[in-house]
Amino acid sequence: MTGKRFCRLCGGEITLHGSRTARLTLCDDCRARILGRYVYRLEHHIVSKETCCLVCGKPIPQGHGSYTTCCQAHQTLLNYVTANYRKARASNQDKAWKEAHPGGIYTPPTPKRVLSPLGRAEQEAREHGLSYGQYMAKKGGMAHEV
């Protein structure tokens, strides 16, 4: 292992500082550029299809499914580069909503993933305002008085 990595986009040498960068193999310049373009789209509420890939700048092929990248590999890169930003933005939206609705309870959009039976039971328990144990005891008729 040489410890040297080269940016997969511009070919520049990368100083490794953390596993995330190592996995991405993108230099700071390229990361900043990709994130900058992504942020620009969001802040200007641009939802139309880009003509060029946000990652490599090449034209996006006609009929390609993605609006922002030319291929699946670059879509994955974009997701990695923007992950922290998207997380921060989501929590800011949460905060902004709470300020606009004092005393309101923010309900984030229901996640689309399918819950495991255990996860489902836990969610149902929460909806009934019970702990998981209490809920299961009630539901299953298990005679555990709490």
Ligand SMILES: [Zn+2]
């Ligand atoms: Zn680069």
Ligand SMILES: [Zn+2]
């Ligand atoms: Zn690309």
